[in-house]
Structures are given as structure tokens and as C-alpha cells.
Amino acid sequence: KKGIKIKTMLKRLQFLTAGESHGKGLVGIIDGIPAGLEISEEYIDRQLRRRQMGHGRGGRMKIEKDHGEIWSGVRHGKTLASPIGILVQNLDWKNWTDKMSVDPIDKEIKEVTLPRPGHADLAGIHKYGFTDIRNVLERSSARETTMRVALGSVCRKLLEEVGIHIASRVVQIHDVIDNSKIEYKTSKLNSFVDKSPVRCIDKNIENQMIEVIDKAKKSGDSVGGIFEVVASGIPYGLGSYTQWTEKLQSRISAMMMSINAFKGIEIGNGFRSASKFGSEVHDEIGHDGKKFTRFTNNAGGIEGGMSNAQPIVLWMSMKPISTLIKPLRSVDILTHEKKKAHKERTDACAVPAASIIAESMLCITLADALLEKFGGDNVDQLKAHMKATAKY
Numbered sequence: 001k002k003g004i005k006i007k008t009m010l011k012r013l014q015f016l017t018a019g020e021s022h023g024k025g026l027v028g029i030i031d032g033i034p035a036g037l038e039i040s041e042e043y044i045d046r047q048l049r050r051r052q053m054g055h056g057r058g059g060r061m062k063i064e065k066d067h068g069e070i071w072s073g074v075r076h077g078k079t080l081a082s083p084i085g086i087l088v089q090n091l092d093w094k095n096w097t098d099k100m101s102v103d104p105i106d107k108e109i110k111e112v113t114l115p116r117p118g119h120a121d122l123a124g125i126h127k128y129g130f131t132d133i134r135n136v137l138e139r140s141s142a143r144e145t146t147m148r149v150a151l152g153s154v155c156r157k158l159l160e161e162v163g164i165h166i167a168s169r170v171v172q173i174h175d176v177i178d179n180s181k182i183e184y185k186t187s188k189l190n191s192f193v194d195k196s197p198v199r200c201i202d203k204n205i206e207n208q209m210i211e212v213i214d215k216a217k218k219s220g221d222s223v224g225g226i227f228e229v230v231a232s233g234i235p236y237g238l239g240s241y242t243q244w245t246e247k248l249q250s251r252i253s254a255m256m257m258s259i260n261a262f263k264g265i266e267i268g269n270g271f272r273s274a275s276k277f278g279s280e281v282h283d284e285i286g287h288d289g290k291k292f293t294r295f296t297n298n299a300g301g302i303e304g305g306m307s308n309a310q311p312i313v314l315w316m317s318m319k320p321i322s323t324l325i326k327p328l329r330s331v332d333i334l335t336h337e338k339k340k341a342h343k344e345r346t347d348a349c350a351v352p353a354a355s356i357i358a359e360s361m362l363c364i365t366l367a368d369a370l371l372e373k374f375g376g377d378n379v380d381q382l383k384a385h386m387k388a389t390a391k392y
């Protein structure tokens, strides 16, 4: 008998999000988290706050104060192994009760008919047969990623329990590049980088990044960028080379590329290895008397579809947000009149926020791969299994 199976790359965890950008709120469930994990709304909210930050965010973030309310799966501060349900209310909902009413209403509601190039609008109305683009844009909005961060924070807590830390930093916004090397431990990186409004390391570059965002904003435009996500404390053997569905890099990429506006992912040196010789790329092996060591980590912690006990390093690129205050050419979907695209309140830059979303998706992917390899119905069992068999 077939059970209900959510179609994802995940093996042990399942999660779903629901919610429209201007609906009542966001709903999420994550199932498969072992019992006995300490978690609080305060812990979740700390991550939600990180997603709301960043220079270049628009008016919506001034309205929202995202709060993850735990509805199920936790008792007296610890997980029960049952599905964890989380709710985040949209504070903006009170301004949208007519436009986003669940029940039919008598009032005339103006339909959105001018698709934005780059957004889900045009393909979405064709796919679902809508005449109002709002039916598409409400769910395709990056507001949905709030819930991914909320659910991802439960996985982050689980990873922290076993010494795995995930952090990120912005490398590039538009044409401004921060060439700094990361000199912080992964567990300390976020507390440093989070102090920067663009989440970069170099203070001079920070000013230039702010300038380029301000310039874009002033002209009604938007900018994208690149950021790096790192995970440390990873044992050997998450993922496998035995089948395409098992490879860790496929699982990570599928999860990452599901984030709104993400256009590219590099594992380790990625595209930057293409112009190098093999002898310059591959990470030579040493031994310090206790364990194997590597002289470099160009592979970004993954070889043959498995973690190799080096930090996992990912670079990701985000395109500029497609909702523009200075809109591009478009065509009315009903009249076929040539007009400018629909304007909504928007962000000039959401790259710093996107780096938090990517961290969260990596948390879910790695927690899943960890539970797949080491199992355990409660956190103590997971720890005991890891103590007995994990190799670093």
C-alpha cells in the first residue's frame, strides 16, 4: 500500500510550507525530527530576524516582525518526534482582507494584468488558467521563504547538538566584490558578518556595496549577487556514490535551486576549476598521525557524491529581483496592449536575506543526510550512533 509521499530529495525528513504573501500567514510542517531536541520560539525567531535584515530591503520588512509560533510537536521545550507545526502570521494581512479574502466578496477587486519579466507571472497564468496575476504572484513571492527559515532553524538546532555549524557571507553585490578569505571559525562567522548590513567581511567593500544598492534603488532598479555558505563539523560519508539520487551534491543543489531567484550553485571551486589543471584542483591527502588531512579544500567538502569530512563550501548566485519600480516593457494579458509591467512594493536588493535562506535549506539537507546515515529516534541515540561510528 502506497503511503503519502512528498516528492522531494529528502530521505528521512519531510517538510511542506503553505501561505500567500498577503494572506493570513505562513504555515509549515516538518516531520522526522527525532525526540528530545531542545527548541524554542525564541531560537526560531532569532533566525527569522536574520532573514528580515539587510540593506536594500523594502517597506514590507518594516511592517513584519516575523514570529514563529510552534503549534505542535514540542512539549516542555523538547521535540516529541511528532510533526512540528509552525505558524507565522502576516502582520500586513489586515491591509489585504478584501483583496485576499478567502470567501467570495461583493466588491470589485482590481486584477493584476501586466506580467513582470523575470517573475512567475506570465508562465503562471498560462499554467493555471488565471486572468488575475495576483493568483500567481502571491505564492511565488519570496515571502514563502520565511517558513523555510523557521523550519530550517529546527534542523540547525539538531546539527548544532552534534557540532555541525552553518554560516554564510556575501561575496558580491552587483559588480562590487569582497575578495576577503574567511578567517573565522564557521561557528563564529555569522556573529561577525551579521553586524554588516550587507553581510560581507571587508568594511570598505561594505560601503561600496551599500552605494551600489542605493544607486539601484534611486533609479527604481534592483541588484543581485553572490554569497558563500559553509558547513563545518561534517563527518565522512553523508550521501553516496552508489546512485544518482543519493549523491550529496545533487541533494544539496535540488534544495538550493528551489529558492526564489537563485540562478546558480557552485560546489567548492565550481566553475572556477574549469580553467585549471587537475594537479592544481585536487586536494592532496596527508596524515597527522591521528587522521587524514587535506592541504586544500577546492572540492568544497564533497568527493564522489559524499562528504569527505572537510567543510562543505557552496557559492550561489541570485539574480536581481524582478519586481521593478522602474518597470520593463510588458503586454496586458487581457487586452494585449503594450504597457509597462506591474509595480509592487519591492526590495532593491535581497542578497543578504537570501544567504540566510540558503543556510536554512542547507540545514534541512544536512540534517536529513545525517539522520539517514546515523539514524536514532531521539537525539541521544543519534549522538550515541555518531560517537560509535562517525569518522572525521
Ligand code: EPS
Pocket: 021, 058, 059, 060, 061, 092, 140, 141, 142, 143, 144, 146, 321, 322, 323, 344, 345, 346, 347
Ligand atoms: C518578501 C515579502 C514581499 C517582498 C519580497 C519578499 O512583500 P511585499 O510583496 O508585500 O513587499 O518584499 O518579494 C518580492 C520582492 C518578490 O518579487 O516576490 C519577504 O518576506 O521576503
